[in-house]
Amino acid sequence: MKLPDLICPAGSLPALKAAVDNGADAVYLGFKNDTNARNFAGLNFDQKAMTEGVRYAHAKGCEILLAINTFAQAGRVADWHKSVDAAVDQGVDAIILADVGLLDYASQRHPQQRLHLSVQGSATSYEAVNFCQREFGIKRAVLPRVLTLAQVEQVIKNTTVEIEVFGFGSLCVMNEGRCWLSSYACGESPNTVGACSPAKYVKWDKKPGVMETRLNGILIDRFGDEEPAGYPTLCKGRFEVEGDTYYALEEPTSLNVLPILPEIIKIGVRAIKVEGRQRSPAYVTQVTRTLRAALDSLKNGAASYQVKPAWQAELSKVSEGSQATLGAYNRPWR
Amino acid sequence: MNTSFIIPKFRLPSFIASVGEKLPQWPHAMVLVTALNTALKLKFLPENELTALNGKSFRVHIRDTGGEAFFTYRNGLFRPLFSRSESPDLSFSAYLSAYLQLMARQEDPDTLFFSRELEVTGDTELGLLVKNLLDSIEWPNLPRLKLGKSI
Ligand code: SF4
Numbered sequence: 001m002k003l004p005d006l007i008c009p010a011g012s013l014p015a016l017k018a019a020v021d022n023g024a025d026a027v028y029l030g031f032k033n034d035t036n037a038r039n040f041a042g043l044n045f046d047q048k049a050m051t052e053g054v055r056y057a058h059a060k061g062c063e064i065l066l067a068i069n070t071f072a073q074a075g076r077v078a079d080w081h082k083s084v085d086a087a088v089d090q091g092v093d094a095i096i097l098a099d100v101g102l103l104d105y106a107s108q109r110h111p112q113q114r115l116h117l118s119v120q121g122s123a124t125s126y127e128a129v130n131f132c133q134r135e136f137g138i139k140r141a142v143l144p145r146v147l148t149l150a151q152v153e154q155v156i157k158n159t160t161v162e163i164e165v166f167g168f169g170s171l172c173v174m175n176e177g178r179c180w181l182s183s184y185a186c187g188e189s190p191n192t193v194g195a196c197s198p199a200k201y202v203k204w205d206k207k208p209g210v211m212e213t214r215l216n217g218i219l220i221d222r223f224g225d226e227e228p229a230g231y232p233t234l235c236k237g238r239f240e241v242e243g244d245t246y247y248a249l250e251e252p253t254s255l256n257v258l259p260i261l262p263e264i265i266k267i268g269v270r271a272i273k274v275e276g277r278q279r280s281p282a283y284v285t286q287v288t289r290t291l292r293a294a295l296d297s298l299k300n301g302a303a304s305y306q307v308k309p310a311w312q313a314e315l316s317k318v319s320e321g322s323q324a325t326l327g328a329y330n331r332p333w334r
Numbered sequence: 335m336n337t338s339f340i341i342p343k344f345r346l347p348s349f350i351a352s353v354g355e356k357l358p359q360w361p362h363a364m365v366l367v368t369a370l371n372t373a374l375k376l377k378f379l380p381e382n383e384l385t386a387l388n389g390k391s392f393r394v395h396i397r398d399t400g401g402e403a404f405f406t407y408r409n410g411l412f413r414p415l416f417s418r419s420e421s422p423d424l425s426f427s428a429y430l431s432a433y434l435q436l437m438a439r440q441e442d443p444d445t446l447f448f449s450r451e452l453e454v455t456g457d458t459e460l461g462l463l464v465k466n467l468l469d470s471i472e473w474p475n476l477p478r479l480k481l482g483k484s485i
Contacts, residue, residue, distance in 0.1 A: 011466065011469065012466065012469045012470035013470060013472060014439075014469060014470065014471070014472055015469065040462055040466060041386070041459055041462050041463035041466060042383060042462065042463040042464075042465070042466025042467050042469075042470065043462075043466045049470075198459070199458045199459035199461070199462040200458070200459040202458040202459075203458060204453070204454060204455050204458065205455070206427075206453060206455050211450075211453070223450070225450065226450060227450065228448055228449060228450065229447060229448055229450060230448065252448075278444070279442050279444055280439070280442040280443060280444070280465075280469045281439055281469060282439045282440060282441050282442040282445075283442035283444065283445065285439075286442075317445060317449075318442060318444075318445045319448070320444075320448055
């Protein structure tokens with residue numbers, strides 16, 4: 001069985017090396033600025049770290065995909081162009097872009113550079129994917145985590161663009177690339193400053209027996225001492241709706257496709273992506289080697305495929321809210 | 335992957351904390367600060383990025399020993415704070431096993447945060463910066479701690 005590529009995240013050089021050493025086929029990363037959607041203090045790669053990262057990965061036969069997946073801000077488009085040029089100079093294997101203007105720039109300026117359409121580009125139909133192929137020559141598209149497996153298959157059947165889907169990680173499901181919840185609370189969102197719910201707006205208030213999470217002063221959740229916590233985003237807050245207080249938008253949980261891995265491969269998915277550039281080398285190690293083991297066990301066909309309890313234990317441990325879901329993939333409704 | 339040394343999740347008995355809290359706290363700060371300054375001297379810590387920590391006060395609290403260390407970073411050196419600051423800029427609280435797992439890169443801080451084993455209060459952005467700084471350090475010859483058993 002032809003296996004899809006395993007694409008792993010890295011927010012630092014040690015994380016990149018962990019991904020490469022534990023069996024990633026490609027590592028994706030970003031520059032230390034707001035051209036990528038994980039623009040957190042201290043995270044990501046400056047030019048020097050990037051050079052070393054590319055060298056390390058290539059020496060071990062692993063690809064580097066560079067995410068420039070935010071939208072160029074008015075008056076500062078040159079910064080995004082500069083990042084695209086720098087990525088090409090670094091010799092990355094592909095640039096992951098979301099902004100149509102940047103796709104246009106990159107394809108005109110660097111016609112030889114391989115381009116991928118980011119999940120932030122929010123292409124959910126084969127028409128959208130084929131449009132980006134025709135106009136910008138994209139070679140691969142990352143599909144948003146809102147599609148069912150049948151819908152993913154429908155896209156694959158109607159395009160020659162390689163399709164990449166998410167296989168593991170925290171969920172960000174609200175119409176990816178178009179979510180404004182963070183802007184509603186803080187005036188800043190992934191598409192504008194490169195971070196959802198930036199840390200400077202987050203406050204964890206510890207009181208005896210409870211911890212309160214506030215985002216720009218707005219109370220978004222309250223946890224008992226032993227209760228698992230999630231990321232401080234509005235989508236994962238508990239709100240009072242018609243008298244009931246619950247996770248009205250989404251539970252803090254992680255996507256985990258191990259149970260449906262054979263189906264994902266069967267429909268022709270070209271690459272499986274792991275979320276988490278904001279996480280540590282320990283996470284990258286744990287998730288990469290688990291998914292590598294699962295994929296490798298499918299080399300000789302799906303007949304004997306079984307999700308090992310050890311894999312699930314390892315993945316659920318690092319999951320947000322310490323639980324896992326198949327997300328939209330197996331949703332009966334659309 | 336062979337099974338080698340793994341730091342287990344453990345809790346020290348609660349009487350230790352009740353004794354620990356009554357002991358003077360500055361030795362903890364001394365030990366921590368000396369270790370950090372050594373790392374600085376050996377150039378493990380990215381000096382230019384550390385400027386963001388200048389003048390900030392930190393508290394590291396160990397839940398099951400009751401120990402806590404207060405320190406600051408000023409003019410290129412970590413320094414212990416001998417009087418406990420009521421509201422440090424950034425405060426970490428966790429069990430000893432969680433700190434050990436973090437240092438060995440055996441567990442990810444977000445994982446420990448989700449499972450409520452690590453608590454971060456104060457300036458969250460500063461906390462994120464510290465976390466990412468620690469993650470980006472390339473420790474030479476890390477003791478060969480393996481992450482979990484073979485899978
Ligand atoms: S609020 Fe939630 S869904 Fe929206 S961008 Fe942030 S993480 Fe994603």
